[in-house]
Amino acid sequence: xxxxxxxxxxxxxxxxxxxxxxxMQTSVETGRHPANPAVDASLDRLARVAAGMDFxxxxxDGVRREVPVLEIDRFNLWYGAxxxxxxxxxxxxHGKVTALVGPSGCGKxxxxxxxxxxxxxxxxxxITGDMRLSGDSIYDPRMDVIxxxxxxxxxxxKPNPFxxxxxxxxVYSLRxxxxxxxxxxxxxxxxxxxxxxxxDEVKDRLHESALGLSGGQQQRLCIARAIxxxxxxxxxxEPCSALDPIATGKVEDLxxxxxxxxxxxxxxxxMQQASRTSDYTAFMYLGRLIEYGPTTEIFTKxxxxxxxxxxxxxxx
Amino acid sequence: xxxxxxxxxxxxxxxxxxxxxxxxEAISKSITALINRDASLAQRVMASDEEIxxxxxxxxxxxxxxxxxYQPVAADLRFVVAVLKINNDLERMxxxxxxxxxxxxxxxxxxxxxxxxxxxxxxxxTQEMVKQSLDAVVNADPALARQVxxxxxxxxxxxxxxxxxxxxxxxxxxxxxxxxxxxxxxxKHIERIADMATNVAEDVIYMVEGEIVRHRAxx
Numbered sequence: 001x002x003x004x005x006x007x008x009x010x011x012x013x014x015x016x017x018x019x020x021x022x023x024m025q026t027s028v029e030t031g032r033h034p035a036n037p038a039v040d041a042s043l044d045r046l047a048r049v050a051a052g053m054d055f056x057x058x059x060x061d062g063v064r065r066e067v068p069v070l071e072i073d074r075f076n077l078w079y080g081a082x083x084x085x086x087x088x089x090x091x092x093x094h095g096k097v098t099a100l101v102g103p104s105g106c107g108k109x110x111x112x113x114x115x116x117x118x119x120x121x122x123x124x125x126x127i128t129g130d131m132r133l134s135g136d137s138i139y140d141p142r143m144d145v146i147x148x149x150x151x152x153x154x155x156x157x158k159p160n161p162f163x164x165x166x167x168x169x170x171v172y173s174l175r176x177x178x179x180x181x182x183x184x185x186x187x188x189x190x191x192x193x194x195x196x197x198x199x200d201e202v203k204d205r206l207h208e209s210a211l212g213l214s215g216g217q218q219q220r221l222c223i224a225r226a227i228x229x230x231x232x233x234x235x236x237x238e239p240c241s242a243l244d245p246i247a248t249g250k251v252e253d254l255x256x257x258x259x260x261x262x263x264x265x266x267x268x269x270x271m272q273q274a275s276r277t278s279d280y281t282a283f284m285y286l287g288r289l290i291e292y293g294p295t296t297e298i299f300t301k302x303x304x305x306x307x308x309x310x311x312x313x314x315x316x
Numbered sequence: 317x318x319x320x321x322x323x324x325x326x327x328x329x330x331x332x333x334x335x336x337x338x339x340x341e342a343i344s345k346s347i348t349a350l351i352n353r354d355a356s357l358a359q360r361v362m363a364s365d366e367e368i369x370x371x372x373x374x375x376x377x378x379x380x381x382x383x384x385x386y387q388p389v390a391a392d393l394r395f396v397v398a399v400l401k402i403n404n405d406l407e408r409m410x411x412x413x414x415x416x417x418x419x420x421x422x423x424x425x426x427x428x429x430x431x432x433x434x435x436x437x438x439x440x441x442t443q444e445m446v447k448q449s450l451d452a453v454v455n456a457d458p459a460l461a462r463q464v465x466x467x468x469x470x471x472x473x474x475x476x477x478x479x480x481x482x483x484x485x486x487x488x489x490x491x492x493x494x495x496x497x498x499x500x501x502x503x504k505h506i507e508r509i510a511d512m513a514t515n516v517a518e519d520v521i522y523m524v525e526g527e528i529v530r531h532r533a534x535x
Contacts, residue, residue: 226329271388299389301526308390 005181045306046315049286057089058303060293063272063280069263070115070233075129077107077114079122084110085131086288087109090232096253097264099278099295101271102310107287108267112235115265116152117145148241151228158242159218161210163224165195165201169210169221173229188228195261196224197254216247220254227262236266240273252277269309275299283307320450321386323385328378330447332399332406335371339406342413343367343446349417350433350502355424360494361417368410375441387466398523402453405519407513409446412505412512419498421506429495433482435503438474442510449516458524464517465529468526475507 029044040088048055068091077085085107086247092098112120119125119140131138133151149171158247161169168175170192171185179185185263189206193199202213210221219239226234236255240248255277258264275295282292283302291298302308309315342361349357359482369408379400382388388396418513422427445464482500 271389275389300393302390311389312320312392 002115008059009236022281038276045290046285049290050054051289054087058291058293058307059090059289060291060297060303062294063091063292066091066096066280067245068092069080069134072111072115072131073130073132074283075111075114075131077110078124078126078129080124084287085114088289090282090292092263092265092287093293094263095260097259097266098278098280099274100236100265100282100284101269102290103286103315104269105286106284108284109237110236110267110287111284112267114237115233116149116154120145120152133290150229151231152233152235153223153229153231155222155226155237156218157216157238158211158270159222160256161218161221163209163211163215165207166213166221167206167212170224170228172225175276192224192228193221195249195258196220197257198224212227214247216250217241219243219247221253223254223258227258234261234264235261236264238269241269271313283310285310319394320344320389321382321394324386325388325392328375328382328396328399331371331375331378332403333374333450333454335406338364338371339410339413340367340443340446340450342410343416344443346416346420347443347506348415349420350372350423350439351436353424353428358417358420358424362421365410365414366389372403372407372410376420386477394433394526395413398519401519405464405515409509409512411434411509412509415501416482419502423495423498426498427492429492432478432503433498434474434478434481435499435506438471438478438503439506439509441471441474442506442513445471445510445517447531449513449520452517452520453523456520456524458521459518460518462526465514466478468514471507471510475503478503483527503508510532 022162023307027108045055070092072088072090072092075085075088076083088107088111099307100111113119115128115131115133115138119127127139132295133148137143138148162172167185169191171179171191174185174188190199190203193202202221210218213221219242223234223236223239229255240251243251252273255264255266259279266274266278268277278292278295281295281305283298283299284289285306291302291304293303298307299311302311342364345357345364346361348354349361364490379396382396386392443466448460448467449464451457452464479500480498485496486493518528518530522529
């Protein structure tokens with residue numbers, strides 16, 4: 001407590017009149033920014049989500065102005081009888097980094113895995129709606145899933161280098177396509193490792209086992225392997241959660257570097273990572289897209305107080 | 317469980333209100349001293365500025381600590397940034413009150429000189445603006461903050477009137493130029509205090525709504 005000196009009475013008087021909680025930004029009645037009182041919501045939005053009620057996601061104009069590389073269109077997904085994703089509609093901008101944030105179990109990873117149809121491998125999954133990659137329907141029955149996955153790179157939580165040399169890890173996608181010209185392989189290997197900010201660290205040991213690399217190096221190797229195939233979209237599922245702060249910093253720098261050349265969709269639990277690395281941030285809750293907008297807006301003046309409460313750490 | 321950052325923010329709020337209250341008192345006393353030609357009250361106002369300066373540094377350090385340790389976002393971030401700026405403006409207001417007090421002690425030492433009626437009015441208006449801007453901070457009330465912005469025009473107009481009157485008197489010739497210039501300077505300080513109160517009000521609008529309204533006509 002501070003000493004209140006001679007003015008204590010007046011300070012006390014001010015403080016008594018003080019109602020100061022997290023709702024500084026929005027009015028309690030509407031749940032919206034006071035400048036945008038368009039939507040009514042007598043019930044708390046998150047409570048309404050929990051009660052299974054539907055409402056439109058709050059998508060900022062800045063997102064709509066971007067050219068999308070991936071369009072998620074009224075996408076629903078069920079695991080057996082349980083619905084895990086509810087009518088997700090979101091464009092993922094081309095050449096930008098888009099972060100998916102939300103509390104555990106909100107469907108971020110499910111959504112990410114749906115983009116390259118990894119959920120096909122789960123028996124009980126049923127979907128409706130669609131996703132389009134550069135205009136091509138991902139869920140079209142005629143879509144060749146293997147060809148589709150070549151158009152996307154995916155990096156998982158735990159680094160998963162193949163038990164082979166660093167070089168062979170990077171050029172793996174070219175090898176399976178039958179490429180054997182040494183010159184091309186060397187060129188792609190160097191460009192990808194440089195792209196993943198790993199070249200200087202491994203250029204003298206390219207033919208040693210990838211398993212001898214540190215965790216952070218392994219994860220950057222996985223990113224190099226993913227970008228060697230020149231994917232249209234790079235999917236990152238909590239790529240730093242198994243890394244120490246220094247390795248995390250390097251991967252975050254790398255994500256910044258990839259911006260522009262690649263379109264990145266990243267799932268992260270780390271709010272500061274989302275704010276540091278992404279151009280756009282989507283906040284999900286219980287399988288719904290709640291708010292989606294430019295990262296600076298989400299972290300300085302989100303439209304919904306639910307988003308505000310989440311990013312300031314007041315729930316979740 | 318209350319989050320640590322919320323406790324820090326509550327403490328910061330108390331501190332900035334404390335600064336606000338000290339500044340409000342300094343302004344009010346400097347005006348009273350002006351009206352009553354009270355040199356000893358003016359002295360006390362000048363002495364009280366030290367505490368305001370000390371508190372200002374403490375508040376700023378507190379803000380920097382919160383920014384560094386908690387990396388606040390959204391409403392928390394806007395609050396800390398608004399406090400940093402409000403803190404600065406309050407300290408300036410304290411300085412201006414001190415300047416008024418200085419002029420009052422000079423005026424009191426000189427020959428009696430009538431107070432232009434506009435000064436009294438603009439001083440009352442300014443004090444009300446300061447009070448309202450601080451209330452807007454406390455209650456996070458952007459409507460009240462907008463009202464403060466609008467009130468600034470009246471104070472500016474009064475200041476212009478006084479300036480013209482001083483010019484006129486100077487042209488017509490007076491034997492007490494010194495007092496006249498001091499009076500003019502007091503009216504300028506009061507007008508600057510009202511400007512600072514407007515700044516505080518604008519920071520409240522930013523804090524609550526996330527919109528920077530500075531350099532825009534009031535709506």
